Amino acid sequence: MSAFAETHDHFAGSNKLFISVWVWLLLLTSFEVFLGYIHLSVVLMLVILMGASIVKAALIVAYFMHLRFERLNLVLTIVPALVICICLLLIFFPDSFRARELRYNGPPSAGESR
Amino acid sequence: MAAEADVLVDDWGGGVHPYRVGHRKLGMWLFIMSDSLTFSALLIGYAYVRASNVWPTPFKFYPSIVFSSVMTLVLLSSSLTMVMAVSASAHGKKSKARTWIILTALLGATFIILHSIEWSHLMAEGLRPFQLPQEWIERWPGSTPLFGATFFGITGMHMFHVFTGCIYLFVVAARVKNLKHEDIEISGLYWHFVDLVWMFVFPMIYLLSIDPKK
Numbered sequence: 001m002s003a004f005a006e007t008h009d010h011f012a013g014s015n016k017l018f019i020s021v022w023v024w025l026l027l028l029t030s031f032e033v034f035l036g037y038i039h040l041s042v043v044l045m046l047v048i049l050m051g052a053s054i055v056k057a058a059l060i061v062a063y064f065m066h067l068r069f070e071r072l073n074l075v076l077t078i079v080p081a082l083v084i085c086i087c088l089l090l091i092f093f094p095d096s097f098r099a100r101e102l103r104y105n106g107p108p109s110a111g112e113s114r
Numbered sequence: 115m116a117a118e119a120d121v122l123v124d125d126w127g128g129g130v131h132p133y134r135v136g137h138r139k140l141g142m143w144l145f146i147m148s149d150s151l152t153f154s155a156l157l158i159g160y161a162y163v164r165a166s167n168v169w170p171t172p173f174k175f176y177p178s179i180v181f182s183s184v185m186t187l188v189l190l191s192s193s194l195t196m197v198m199a200v201s202a203s204a205h206g207k208k209s210k211a212r213t214w215i216i217l218t219a220l221l222g223a224t225f226i227i228l229h230s231i232e233w234s235h236l237m238a239e240g241l242r243p244f245q246l247p248q249e250w251i252e253r254w255p256g257s258t259p260l261f262g263a264t265f266f267g268i269t270g271m272h273m274f275h276v277f278t279g280c281i282y283l284f285v286v287a288a289r290v291k292n293l294k295h296e297d298i299e300i301s302g303l304y305w306h307f308v309d310l311v312w313m314f315v316f317p318m319i320y321l322l323s324i325d326p327k328k
Contacts, residue, residue, distance in 0.1 A: 011204030011295075018201070022194045029190065029316075033183050036321040037175055049317040056313045064197055064306040066299070074133040074143070082147055086154045093158060099166035 012069040021063045028052050135296075142300045146307045149275075153311050156271060157318055160264040167258035170250045171323045178232070182320045185228045186312065189276075192221035193309040196302045203290075203298045211298060212290045218305060219283035222276050229273055233266075241265070265319060272315050275308045 032052050035045060062068040067075055133140055173179055199214030240247030243262045251257065286293065286301045 011201065013201075015198065015201055018194065018197045022190065025190050025193075026187070029183070029186055032317055032321055033179065036179055036324045039324070039326055042322065045322060049321060053313050053317055057310050060193065060306055060310045060313070064193055064309075065303050066200075071132075071134045074135060074140075077133070078143055078147060082150060085151055089151070089154055089158050093162060093165070096162045096165035099162075103166075 013063060013066070018063065021059050025056055025059060028056050139296055139300050139303070142303050146303065149307065150311070153268075153271070153314070156268050157314060160268060160318065163258065163260050163264060167260065168254055168256045169323075170246065170254040170257045170261050171325055172250055173320055173323050174325050178235075179320060179324060181228070181232055182316060185225055185232070186316050188221050188225050188228065189309050189312050192218045192225070193306055195221060196305045200299050200302045203295050208290050212287050215283050215287040215290065215298070215301070219280045219287065222280045222283070222305075222308075226273060226276055226280070229269065229276075233269075236265075243267075268315055268319060272308070272311055275311065279305050279308050 032049055035048060040048070067078070135143075173182075195214050195218045199211045199218060202208075202214055203211035239249070241250075241262050243266050244259050246257065246259050246261060250261075282301055282304060286298060290298065
């Protein structure tokens with residue numbers, strides 16, 4: 001039990017490391033805002049923004065939430081399950097393209113009265 | 115080489131402490147997992163209605179985007195102060211940790227105030243959960259009124275989490291002397307998660323809806 005308590009209170013990571021992670025997060029955010037300023041196409045913008053956001057999320061989880069310094073068991077319990085569940089949620093997404101086609105885009109019909 | 119193998123055995127061995135974290139911390143991690151699925155579902159639902167509709171892109175770079183970037187800066191800085199609190203607590207400096215935690219909660223409160231100002235601007239323009247301002251309907255004909263529903267729904271859900279987090283942090287700050295280090299670390303986990311969610315909400319809601327006309 002004492003060995004457990006000892007490793008338990010162990011705290012890895014220096015303040016210098018955390019400040020540099022914070023600076024990286026700020027840099028990535030300002031990069032994203034800059035992309036918004038120069039206006040790219042929506043799809044390109046979405047891909048780059050999601051890429052940058054995933055990097056930022058990984059930095060927060062690994063260093064601020066300390067997951068990098070936890071046991072591999074905990075990491076493997078949390079991360080793969082989440083990634084798979086989120087991918088499963090995305091299964092419905094392509095249906096939105098069909099829903100767009102279902103919309104009536106022609107002129108209003110003659111019989112329509114308002 | 116032998117030492118490396120020992121580390122692996124230690125990591126995988128498990129024994130009676132497979133995760134080497136307390137039950138509260140494991141509970142918080144499980145809560146964070148379920149909560150991140152809630153937010154993923156909200157954001158994917160938003161992407162779904164956005165892709166299947168004409169979507170207004172009303173946010174001007176100034177003031178809306180500059181304003182929300184400042185909000186992002188505030189939230190990111192609050193994460194840094196929370197890390198400092200956990201670090202101080204790990205070194206046994208409880209009163210220093212309390213100062214950092216209070217600072218974190220105050221930054222969170224600043225975020226809520228800034229966000230409320232942003233909301234009130236949009237509501238003054240005429241945006242409602244199921245109704246667009248007349249000006250937007252003329253500019254983007256046939257656009258869906260669901261813009262308001264997704265905007266207020268997602269940012270409101272996030273703001274609710276920040277609000278809850280502020281209360282949580284004030285309680286932790288008040289009781290810091292009676293709490294173990296791990297309890298402070300757990301409040302940090304929650305706070306960083308709220309920050310993490312904003313890292314997805316900010317680009318998807320704000321940066322993808324910038325008005326192309328300057």
